[in-house]
Amino acid sequence: MEKILVIGAAGQLGSELTKSLSDIYGGDQVIATDLHESARSKFDYCRFEALDIMDQAKAKELIQKEGIKQVYHLAAVLSAVGEKKPLFAWDLNMDSLLFVLEMAREFKMEKVYWPSSIAVFGPNTPKINTPQYCVKEPNTVYGISKQAGERWCEYYFQKYGVDVRSLRYPGLIGYKSLPGGGTTDYAVDIYHKALAGEKFTCFLREDSSLPMMYMPDAIKATLDLMHAPSESVKIRSSYNLSGMSFDPKAIYESILKFHPDFEIEYQPDFRQGIADSWPDSIDDSCARKDWGWKPDFDLDEMTKDILENLPNFKF
Ligand code: NAD
Ligand code: SER
Numbered sequence: 001m002e003k004i005l006v007i008g009a010a011g012q013l014g015s016e017l018t019k020s021l022s023d024i025y026g027g028d029q030v031i032a033t034d035l036h037e038s039a040r041s042k043f044d045y046c047r048f049e050a051l052d053i054m055d056q057a058k059a060k061e062l063i064q065k066e067g068i069k070q071v072y073h074l075a076a077v078l079s080a081v082g083e084k085k086p087l088f089a090w091d092l093n094m095d096s097l098l099f100v101l102e103m104a105r106e107f108k109m110e111k112v113y114w115p116s117s118i119a120v121f122g123p124n125t126p127k128i129n130t131p132q133y134c135v136k137e138p139n140t141v142y143g144i145s146k147q148a149g150e151r152w153c154e155y156y157f158q159k160y161g162v163d164v165r166s167l168r169y170p171g172l173i174g175y176k177s178l179p180g181g182g183t184t185d186y187a188v189d190i191y192h193k194a195l196a197g198e199k200f201t202c203f204l205r206e207d208s209s210l211p212m213m214y215m216p217d218a219i220k221a222t223l224d225l226m227h228a229p230s231e232s233v234k235i236r237s238s239y240n241l242s243g244m245s246f247d248p249k250a251i252y253e254s255i256l257k258f259h260p261d262f263e264i265e266y267q268p269d270f271r272q273g274i275a276d277s278w279p280d281s282i283d284d285s286c287a288r289k290d291w292g293w294k295p296d297f298d299l300d301e302m303t304k305d306i307l308e309n310l311p312n313f314k315f
Contacts (some may be wrong), residue, residue: 008075213243
């Protein structure tokens, strides 16, 4: 049986990915881990251990004792928080990835998943339909850590044969948890405000277009990549991935179709500078060709799904 370790499982992505992994492999085969014991209550369908991935002795003991075969390493400091705590972000994002890659090599694990981001791109990158291969000069510590991480992933694959797979996610939008300090978080928060009947203050300009993706598409892409035959996974740094692209005005107008009285105002802050350095849209033709990627949701379909389901969701 596969024994799967999810690191940073209580976050925005992990909360949904861990459930899908448990549905596929069985809850007794999946060990969700996150910093605090308080996260245990989220994981009544699988195993849970409180684990700070920077406590490498404890993490190694767990990996060894449980005979872990696959790791989904999701713990990271995201872009906006990273700009507030750059050295902390670098240490966590890099040290934890290198540790996971080393564990995979030492214990001959079957597979590792590690997410990268559109943050690997920078102001000198082509903005429209950003290609898989192009100039990458990220100017956030988060982006620098993801770019370096991609190089390490490819290195461990080529040098040691570690089967590591990765996606450059766009901004992820889900309603089952709150986001963890990114520049694209506004596109989650806006739905909560609309449903609460409150005016939304957006920290980006109305015309600030970014690549985005609804969480069910992100989960599908992750599992499709992880289940693809090894020979189909031709890119071992990280794959470009695209769902949709929109700006704050477009998501506001999408919500207006359901909540015609909803109001928005724009007060751009430091996150505008981060958004301005990222692409508007992404060319994901390599993912489409290599392992058959195709998204299901556009902006209006996502809006409808969130506004229908969020009111009934129990946090
Ligand atoms: P998140 O901030 O919501 O979740 C991260 C989780 O990691 C949190 O539950 C946090 O408690 C945990 N964590 C932090 N430090 C830890 C440590 N030392 N040990 C163990 N756990 C720790 O982030 P997310 O949105 O779920 O993102 C998950 C991954 O996907 C990250 O690598 C992120 O860079 C990447 N990603 C996310 C997005 C997005 O839009 N959310 C986009 C691109 C890439
Ligand atoms: N959505 C993430 C962020 O805004 C990008 O990886 O930080």
